[in-house]
Amino acid sequence: MVDHATAAATSPAPAAPVRAKMVQASKIYTDPAGAPKRVLDRIDLSLAEREFLSIVGPSGCGKSTVLRLLSGLTPVSEGRVVVGGEEITGPPKGVGFMFQRDTLLPWATVSQNISIALELNGTPPAERKGRIAELLQLLGLSQFGDYLPAHISGGMRQRAALGRLLAYGPELYLMDEPFGALDAMTKMTMGRELLRIWSGHEKSVVFVTHDIEEAVSLSDRVIVMEGPPGRIRSEYHIDLPRPRDLREVRKMPEFRDYCDRIWSDIGYSG
Numbered sequence: 001m002v003d004h005a006t007a008a009a010t011s012p013a014p015a016a017p018v019r020a021k022m023v024q025a026s027k028i029y030t031d032p033a034g035a036p037k038r039v040l041d042r043i044d045l046s047l048a049e050r051e052f053l054s055i056v057g058p059s060g061c062g063k064s065t066v067l068r069l070l071s072g073l074t075p076v077s078e079g080r081v082v083v084g085g086e087e088i089t090g091p092p093k094g095v096g097f098m099f100q101r102d103t104l105l106p107w108a109t110v111s112q113n114i115s116i117a118l119e120l121n122g123t124p125p126a127e128r129k130g131r132i133a134e135l136l137q138l139l140g141l142s143q144f145g146d147y148l149p150a151h152i153s154g155g156m157r158q159r160a161a162l163g164r165l166l167a168y169g170p171e172l173y174l175m176d177e178p179f180g181a182l183d184a185m186t187k188m189t190m191g192r193e194l195l196r197i198w199s200g201h202e203k204s205v206v207f208v209t210h211d212i213e214e215a216v217s218l219s220d221r222v223i224v225m226e227g228p229p230g231r232i233r234s235e236y237h238i239d240l241p242r243p244r245d246l247r248e249v250r251k252m253p254e255f256r257d258y259c260d261r262i263w264s265d266i267g268y269s270g
């Protein structure tokens with residue numbers, strides 16, 4: 001059955017342990033004239049262990065800021081951000097970030113880019129080669145380990161960036177429109193890979209996208225933001241069966257229903 005959207009800040013405490021949460025979290029920047037600018041306004045958000053949560057909302061509503069606060073890269077102005085049970089004051093352990101544009105090191109090969117992540121998480125040198133081969137295989141990049149990022153396609157670069165994230169092995173994946181620059185087919189393939197990996201490793205994901213269908217097809221829950229100032233407008237528990245075939249799931253009437261309701265919620269009536 002389809003749940004009804006619940007108002008902001010009324011989300012029930014998830015049954016599974018909490019991986020991360022924001023409590024009345026606000027972010028205030030200073031505009032060029034020196035005046036305070038409230039970019040996020042009292043966000044309450046709780047992410048369960050193994051939950052796949054997506055955030056959608058118009059450009060500028062603060063989606064990336066939510067991820068930056070969770071990553072510890074940007075400090076919260078008011079309220080609290082808790083990751084892995086601890087209030088964060090800087091980048092917490094076990095959190096990995098992936099952006100829309102890959103941020104591979106341009107002078108390093110695909111394998112070297114992955115190797116650096118293994119180095120960072122303390123994988124012993126003797127194990128790195130095998131792990132790199134495994135990841136390249138998983139992402140269909142076995143033939144491209146020795147290529148520089150500039151010499152492979154955009155889709156392959158995003159695969160390599162995902163490989164680097166997996167190599168680092170975070171408990172919490174923060175993904176900021178990671179497939180936003182890819183064509184529809186590659187996007188679907190990447191989504192499928194991500195779901196496969198996610199279901200096998202039982203990590204938590206916060207996935208920002210402007211693509212409502214992508215959000216519904218991947219997630220356990222979709223949060224709709226509005227703003228500025230950024231607030232949570234509503235949330236949808238996506239009660240679609242797993243494992244999900246990303247093409248088949250799109251044909252389900254419940255899927256269409258979720259998407260339609262989110263579109264109307266955002267204010268688009270066609």
Ligand SMILES: Nc1ncnc2c1ncn2[C@@H]1O[C@H](COP(=O)(O)OP(=O)(O)O)[C@@H](O)[C@H]1O
Pocket residue numbers: 029030031039057058059060061062063064065066228
């Ligand atoms: N470092 C910053 N200084 C001032 N304003 C910022 C800064 N970063 C983001 N903003 C502002 O915060 C708002 C939300 O930005 P962002 O989180 O990137 O939105 P979204 O990802 O939803 O498009 C925007 O109005 C943006 O201009």
Ligand SMILES: [Mg+2]
Pocket residue numbers: 063064065176
């Ligand atoms: Mg953004």
